[in-house]
Amino acid sequence: MKTSLISSLMSLVSLASLSAQANVSNMVGTWHGSGAVFSLGGAPEGEYTVRLDDTLQADGSVASSVTVTASGTPDKHFDQILRDTQGGFSIQSPLGSGEATCVGEGLCEGYLGDATGNGTAITTVRDDADHIRILKTELRSFHPTRFYREQYVRTAK
Secondary structure, eight states, rough: HHHHHHHHHHHHGGGTTTTSSGGGGGGEEEEEEEEEEEEETOOEEEEEEEEEEEEOOSOOOOOEEEEETTSOOEEEEEEEEEEETTTTEEEEEEEEEEEEOOOOOOOOEOOOOOSSSSSEEEEEEEEETEEEEEEEEEEEEEEEEEEEEEEEEEEEE
């Protein structure tokens, strides 16, 4: 179970650094997060932590270095790029690509999809400049398979 959990997390966490504002430069800094995985029925399936190191690039994009840790599994690492778009932002990752639309009051809705047609719907709530909450729905063939609840705090700018 732990191996499948960390594999699923790698495909889902890449939108963890989504800003709930349309300016990706607001995400610059180091973020620490904790998360929990739940079955469709709400039963807990595991917990994990995430570290994001987000740096502003010369072209205005944000490079995000992501490390996911779950008990009993090796740490997983990947890099991604966030870019501002009209009304939101896009993400490019080895795990897939996606976009998010921000609708004000710190709220964004995003989707990350891979080449096989699977994806993740992601709701991001930015409570303040240094606190973000995320709810992710893992989708296989457009059907939900599990839920991920995360919270992040920026620990350095």
